[in-house]
Each structure stands twice: as C-alpha cells, then as structure tokens.
Amino acid sequence: xxxFTTQVPNLQGVGPVVEVRLAxxxxxxxxxxxxxxxxxxxLPALSMIDTGATGxxxxxxxxxxxxxxxxxxxxxxxxxxxNVQCYEYxxxxxxxxxxxxxxxxxxxxxxGQHIQCLIGRDVLRHGVFIYTGYVDTFTLSF
Amino acid sequence: xxxxxxRELQTFNSQKSGLIGKANGKFALVKDDKIIDFFDxxxxxxxxxxxxxxxxxxxxxxxxxxxxxxxxxxxxxxx
Numbered sequence: 522x523x524x525f526t527t528q529v530p531n532l533q534g535v536g537p538v539v540e541v542r543l544a545x546x547x548x549x550x551x552x553x554x555x556x557x558x559x560x561x562x563x564l565p566a567l568s569m570i571d572t573g574a575t576g577x578x579x580x581x582x583x584x585x586x587x588x589x590x591x592x593x594x595x596x597x598x599x600x601x602x603x604n605v606q607c608y609e610y611x612x613x614x615x616x617x618x619x620x621x622x623x624x625x626x627x628x629x630x631x632x633g634q635h636i637q638c639l640i641g642r643d644v645l646r647h648g649v650f651i652y653t654g655y656v657d658t659f660t661l662s663f
Numbered sequence: 664x665x666x667x668x669x670r671e672l673q674t675f676n677s678q679k680s681g682l683i684g685k686a687n688g689k690f691a692l693v694k695d696d697k698i699i700d701f702f703d704x705x706x707x708x709x710x711x712x713x714x715x716x717x718x719x720x721x722x723x724x725x726x727x728x729x730x731x732x733x734x735x736x737x738x739x740x741x742x
Contacts, residue, residue, distance in 0.1 A: 548713045573736030590720040592709050596732035599740045604732050611709050630741040
C-alpha cells in the first residue's frame with residue numbers, strides 16, 4: 522500500500538503540511554506528447570491536509586504556470602462566502618514516496634504565500650489518514 | 664471569475680431540464696454549443712474531452728437538479 526509519513530514540528534500549531542509536486546494529469550501529458558508540445562515541469566507546493574475541505578484546492582496562480590485549461594466549474598462555500606463559482610482543473614499530486622493521486626482540483630486564491638494547496642476529502646476518500654498528535658506525525662496511505 | 668466556459672455553461676443550462684430526465688447523475692461533456700456525450704464518471708468525461716479536443720477548455724458537468732456547493736471550513740481560502 523503506497524504511503525508516506527511526515528513529521529512536523531509543532532504539528533498542532535502548523536497543521537498537517539507536506540511538500541508535494543503538482544503536475545498536469547496523465548491524459549494531458551499524453552496529448553501534449555502526441556502533439557510534440559512541451560510538458561510543464563511539476564511545481565513544488567506546500568500543501569495542507571484539510572479534512573474540512575470537500576475538494577482539493579490549488580492557489581489560482583499555479584494554473585497558468587502549468588499551462589492548464591479548465592475542465593469544469595463548481596460552486597464553493599467558505600466561512601465568508603457562499604456559492605462562489607470557481608474553475609476546475611485536472612491535476613496529478615505527487616506526494617513523497619512516489620504516492621501519486623490524480624484528481625480534479627479547484628483553483629482559488631489562498632491567504633498569504635505559505636500554503637499553496639489544500640488536500641481535500643476528494644483525495645482522502647481513497648485512503649487512510651492517520652494523525653498521531655503525540656509524536657507530531659501524520660501518515661497518508663492509499 | 665472570467666467567462667472562459669460561459670458558452671458551455673449556457674449550453675448546459677439551456678438543456679438541463681431535458682437532460683435530467685434523460686441522463687440524471689451522469690456527467691455531460693460540453694464544448695462550445697454542443698453536448699458531446701454522457702459518461703458515468705467525471706474522469707471518463709475529462710479523458711474523452713482531452714482526447715477529442717486536446718489541451719483546451721471544455722466543460723464537464725454532472726447532471727443534477729440542484730448544484731450542491733463544495734464546503735470549506737478553512738479561512739485559508741481568500742474568498
């Protein structure tokens with residue numbers, strides 16, 4: 522079972538964050554290769570596992586860096602807004618230990634420059650998320 | 664939000680009531696003013712969209728009576 526475990530000093534204060542790489546989806550790579558177009562280099566992104574997020578969100582400026590085009594539109598609600606329309610994009614999330622998840626993500630502005638991606642329950646639904654607070658670690662298995 | 668998929672959304676919404684009876688719960692693949700096909704999963708529809716049109720915008724939308732918003736409890740979202 523592919524999995525990774527990450528230790529985060531002060532896990533309670535910082536949250537379950539992990540450095541991932543964001544890449545275009547497999548089918549996009551296939552299409553780009555077929556058309557002799559260059560494949561965007563995966564982007565490093567500090568991500569937070571967020572059990573309070575229905576879906577995965579990436580900071581919207583990353584979309585243009587990966588030359589992605591939208592494949593959908595969805596409504597989102599946050600603590601301060603309801604029914605905001607956002608674009609959706611196909612993406613591969615490359616976790617440590619070669620753990621790879623392909624999903625359709627939402628692009629939205631995120632506060633500050635610290636977190637670039639929220640890993641939501643669309644990813645967690647495929648796996649096991651273990652938060653071991655007393656040793657400041659968490660594990661994600663698929 | 665800019666209007667990249669406005670035409671596709673307009674196409675989908677104009678035919679939505681008919682689609683609900685025909686393909687409720689399925690995912691429609693829409694390009695410009697045409698509904699191309701219906702799929703059981705979102706990934707199948709997205710894959711077909713890339714295979715048919717390449718790396719360009721297209722719309723995949725589930726056929727449901729009411730769109731339920733995705734919820735985010737985090738205040739990291741600047742919306």
